[in-house]
Amino acid sequence: MEPLLNGLIQGLQPLTLLLTAVGVVLGLVIAAIPGLTVSLAVVLLLPFTFYLPPSPALGMLIGVFVGGMAGGAISAVLLNIPGNPASIITTRDGYPMAKKGRADHALGIAFLASILGGTFSLLVLCLIAPQIAKFALLFGAAEQAMLVLLGLTLVAGFSEGSMIRGLISAGLGLGIAMIGLDPITASARYTFDTVEMQQGISFIPVMIGMFALPVVIETMVRTRSQPLPPVIPISNALLGVRQAVASLKQLWPCIFRSSAIGTTIGAVPGTGSAIAAILSYQYAERLSKNRDIEFGKGNPEGIAAPEAANSAMTGGALIPMLILGIPGDPVTAVMLGALLIQGLTPGYTLFSDSAEIVYGLFASFGISLVLLTLIGLLGVPLFVKVIRIPARVLMPTIVLLCIIGSYALQNSVLDVWVMLAAGVLAYYMRRWDYPVLPLLLALILGKIFETQFRMSLIIALGDPLIFFKKPISMVFVLLLVAFLVWTIRREFLTSQDASWSSSESSSPLPSNAHEEKGK
Amino acid sequence: MAARIIFPAVIALLAVMYGWIAQGYPSMSLEEGFGPGLFPAIIAAVVGALAVAEVIIQSVRATRSNEQFTGDDLPQVSISLREFVATCGLVLLVVATVIAIRHIGFIPAASALVFVLSTAMGVRPIWLSAAASAVVAFTAHLIFSGLFGLVLAF
Numbered sequence: 001m002e003p004l005l006n007g008l009i010q011g012l013q014p015l016t017l018l019l020t021a022v023g024v025v026l027g028l029v030i031a032a033i034p035g036l037t038v039s040l041a042v043v044l045l046l047p048f049t050f051y052l053p054p055s056p057a058l059g060m061l062i063g064v065f066v067g068g069m070a071g072g073a074i075s076a077v078l079l080n081i082p083g084n085p086a087s088i089i090t091t092r093d094g095y096p097m098a099k100k101g102r103a104d105h106a107l108g109i110a111f112l113a114s115i116l117g118g119t120f121s122l123l124v125l126c127l128i129a130p131q132i133a134k135f136a137l138l139f140g141a142a143e144q145a146m147l148v149l150l151g152l153t154l155v156a157g158f159s160e161g162s163m164i165r166g167l168i169s170a171g172l173g174l175g176i177a178m179i180g181l182d183p184i185t186a187s188a189r190y191t192f193d194t195v196e197m198q199q200g201i202s203f204i205p206v207m208i209g210m211f212a213l214p215v216v217i218e219t220m221v222r223t224r225s226q227p228l229p230p231v232i233p234i235s236n237a238l239l240g241v242r243q244a245v246a247s248l249k250q251l252w253p254c255i256f257r258s259s260a261i262g263t264t265i266g267a268v269p270g271t272g273s274a275i276a277a278i279l280s281y282q283y284a285e286r287l288s289k290n291r292d293i294e295f296g297k298g299n300p301e302g303i304a305a306p307e308a309a310n311s312a313m314t315g316g317a318l319i320p321m322l323i324l325g326i327p328g329d330p331v332t333a334v335m336l337g338a339l340l341i342q343g344l345t346p347g348y349t350l351f352s353d354s355a356e357i358v359y360g361l362f363a364s365f366g367i368s369l370v371l372l373t374l375i376g377l378l379g380v381p382l383f384v385k386v387i388r389i390p391a392r393v394l395m396p397t398i399v400l401l402c403i404i405g406s407y408a409l410q411n412s413v414l415d416v417w418v419m420l421a422a423g424v425l426a427y428y429m430r431r432w433d434y435p436v437l438p439l440l441l442a443l444i445l446g447k448i449f450e451t452q453f454r455m456s457l458i459i460a461l462g463d464p465l466i467f468f469k470k471p472i473s474m475v476f477v478l479l480l481v482a483f484l485v486w487t488i489r490r491e492f493l494t495s496q497d498a499s500w501s502s503s504e505s506s507s508p509l510p511s512n513a514h515e516e517k518g519k
Numbered sequence: 520m521a522a523r524i525i526f527p528a529v530i531a532l533l534a535v536m537y538g539w540i541a542q543g544y545p546s547m548s549l550e551e552g553f554g555p556g557l558f559p560a561i562i563a564a565v566v567g568a569l570a571v572a573e574v575i576i577q578s579v580r581a582t583r584s585n586e587q588f589t590g591d592d593l594p595q596v597s598i599s600l601r602e603f604v605a606t607c608g609l610v611l612l613v614v615a616t617v618i619a620i621r622h623i624g625f626i627p628a629a630s631a632l633v634f635v636l637s638t639a640m641g642v643r644p645i646w647l648s649a650a651a652s653a654v655v656a657f658t659a660h661l662i663f664s665g666l667f668g669l670v671l672a673f
Contacts, residue, residue: 051667164573168530171566175537178562182544182555189544189555190537213609220605220640396636397655400629403613404659408669413617416673420613424606431598432526454553462553 004126007359011367016059019052020364023063024371025379030064031071032383034081035219035391038068039330043211044398046204046334047405054342054357059364061338062314065331066118066368069273069311070376073110075387077303078103078232083387086273086310089281093295093302098232100298104240105247109300110307111376112244113255117308118369120259121266121315126362133323133348141459142466145452146476148445151326152438153480155270157487159435169429170438176201177446184454196414203443204337205406205419210436211330212402213423216395234384241377247300254284254301255308262309266316269328270437273313277306315365322346322358325445333440340444341409522598523577531570538563612636617673625664625671629656 010016023045030041041064049057072083077094090110097106139147156166179190180200191197234240248255258280265276284305285295293299317328318335325346327333339346344354351358406419426436442449460466467473541563544556612632619628633652642648663669 047663048667162573162576164569164576168527168566168569168573171534171562171569172530174562175534175559175566178559185545185555187544187555189559190540217602217605217609220609221599221602392640393637393642395640396633396652399609399613399636400633400655400659403616403632404663404669404671407671407673408663408667411670413673416613416617420610424610427606428526428598431602432522434526450558454557457553 003355003359004362006356007361007363010055010356010360011059011363013055015053016056016360016364017367019056019060020063020367021371021375023060023065024067024368024375027064027067027069028071028074028372028376028379028383029386031068031083032074032387033389033391033394034075034079034083034387036215036394037084037211038065038072039211039334040215040398041068042331042334043208044401044405046208046338047401047408049338050341050408054339054344054354055360055364057338057342058335058357058361059367061331061335062361062364063368063371065314065335066311066365066372067376068331069118069314070111070114070307070372071383072310073114073303073307074107074380074383077106077110078234078384079387084273084310086277086306086313088274089277089306090303092281093297093299095232096296097298097300097303102240102298103232103234104236105243105300106240106298106303107234107380108240108242108244108377109247109251109303111372112241112248113251113258113304113308114311114376115369115373116255117259117262117311118314118365118372120256120308121263121312122362122365122369123315124263125315125318125365129319129323130351132319133351136323137348138472140456140470141452142456142470142473143476145449145456146467146473146480147324148326148449148452150476150480150483151269151320151324152442152445152449153483154268155441156435156438157483158268158270158272158275159437161433161435162491163484163487165434166438169434169436170442173439173442174446174449176206176439177443178450183447183451196412199410200447201418201443202409202415203440204341204409205415206422206443207334207337207440208402208405209419209422209424210426210440211334212398213420214427214430215391216399217423217427219392219395231384231388234380238377240380250290251300251304254288255304257283257287258305258308259312262312263316265309266313266328267319269320269326269441272329273310276309276313280305280309318361318365322350322361323348325448327441327444330437330440333437333444336444524574524581527570527573527577531567531574534563534567534570538567608639620671620673625673626653626656626660629659632656 026041026045027038030036031038042061045060045064049060068084069086072087073090073094075081075083076087076090077098080091080095082088082091094106094110152170156170157163159166179197181187181198182189188198261280261283262276265271265279281302284301288301290299290301295302317332321327321332321336323346325336327336336346344350344357402419403416406415407413409415429436456466457464467477538560541556541559544559545554612635616628616632619631630652633655634649637648637652638645660671664671
């Protein structure tokens with residue numbers, strides 16, 4: 001109880017409180033603008049954290065995360081354009097409900113579900129994380145090496161595109177992580193006899209480039225795109241909240257179930273909020289007892305389920321990041337970067353040596369949810385105006401922040417070039433269906449993986465069976481093999497289905513089938 | 520379709536070069552502490568094999584797709600001229616800005632970057648774009664240099 005109270009004190013410090021509020025507002029605003037994402041918001045704020053103490057820095061980032069997950073629903077409901085990938089499914093019922101003149105009610109449900117989903121995941125995080133962290137104490141070098149390998153494979157397998165492409169992406173990240181001084185013998189590798197390269201490629205500029213520049217290039221490419229559809233007006237946001245609270249009696253089983261799904265999915269590295277939202281929507285559709293309105297035509301559960309799930313994902317994603325150092329999604333990857341920059345190493349030691357920072361983060365998470373209730377619900381009329389801002393207006397500022405942010409890390413122009421190269425690489429990787437998250441994760445974890453892998457072999461006098469002899473390591477290896485077999489089987493069956501359906505029909509799929517698949 | 524084959528082929532080639540360089544580092548024996556060459560050699564082998572597998576998979580798909588249309592197997596992946604121009608333009612602009620910061624200082628160079636980019640993205644009227652660019656550059660300087668003490672000299 002004492003660490004929680006200390007954390008709460010940390011979270012309530014004026015600077016932390018202020019920056020958490022700034023984070024929530026920025027998260028809501030950026031996620032509400034079509035074309036801008038939560039990961040972009042977090043990565044743009046990352047350079048500011050270099051100059052802040054840990055608690056305010058993490059408070060700001062968690063504020064963006066919480067605000068961003070809820071903010072995506074605003075444009076999903078009022079414009080039929082999801083503010084972030086997790087809100088894609090919210091458009092299915094949110095927009096039809098808004099078109100029937102119940103936009104206030106739809107937004108009220110979305111925010112209420114987000115707040116309750118986030119609260120559920122925070123409780124799970126507070127209860128479970130310290131216990132798992134104690135278990136992580138048992139991990140030696142072999143266990144840590146296999147855990148990182150398992151994490152990388154999960155992220156590669158769950159990412160968009162095929163698993164082979166995910167693994168190639170992870171391999172590229174590991175390859176880049178090898179640049180610089182070898183962590184054990186301090187010999188230079190792939191430095192081409194330059195002093196600058198001896199420090200290796202920092203993951204911060206790579207992260208900034210990979211999350212921000214593809215968004216800029218995409219916006220440049222479609223500058224002269226169709227104008228946004230008209231925004232559905234809202235009349236009384238507070239009335240919508242009251243209506244949402246009134247319908248809570250019917251919605252709570254759906255919100256509770258979706259929160260559990262979101263938290264669980266979030267805890268599995270690489271799965272992401274979109275999967276949590278889609279899965280919880282499917283369950284809501286299957287198990288719903290409120291069928292007065294059909295799903296897809298404005299059913300309130302169709303809004304509550306994805307919004308509760310994507311907010312609940314936040315707490316779930318923090319579990320592997322804080323305890324094992326394996327981030328579950330792009331936003332927690334950036335948060336891991338912020339932790340490392342502050343000199344903090346994720347793992348059990350974080351819970352014992354820096355308890356006030358960890359529990360301060362939990363407190364900031366809770367405070368973000370309270371602020372979301374206040375700012376999100378009262379500020380809806382403002383956010384309705386904000387979603388009309390074209391993303392392209394903000395792109396020049398984003399590019400400038402990318403340059404400054406990558407340079408600010410160690411006052412190095414090389415980092416600016418790294419950011420630029422990473423951004424271009426990420427754009428074309430996405431274009432050709434190669435996920436970028438495995439690359440980034442491998443770059444962050446590469447040195448740790450190599451060190452633990454080689455240390456295990458040295459300890460075992462060169463016996464590679466060391467990874468199978470230790471029980472926990474063995475469990476990780478078995479999980480890894482099971483996951484590989486499952487993914488290969490799934491991809492094989494999917495490709496069989498695709499070729500079967502194409503041979504059944506000689507004509508191309510109807511255009512709406514492609515759209516449905518894209519969702 | 521070509522990009523889907525060329526990209527992994529380039530990665531396979533890079534993996535060969537990466538592995539070849541790794542041969543120059545002390546590597547595999549216990550006496551050498553499983554030296555710095557071990558891990559890069561493993562990575563090169565694995566990535567190379569995966570990239571070759573991807574080339575084969577995509578080649579087979581390309582051959583099949585010539586025989587029959589396979590629905591979702593063939594998204595448009597060729598690089599359009601517009602994308603190429605946008606990428607090159609952005610790269611040149613960032614490079615020019617970094618060089619310009621060294622010679623004319625941060626605020627003028629950053630203002631120019633924001634102005635050129637916002638004008639290219641269709642922000643109108645021009646005077647508003649210019650004024651906003653100056654404000655953005657000045658504010659960034661104020662925050663990072665004034666507040667955080669970062670020397671924006673590049």
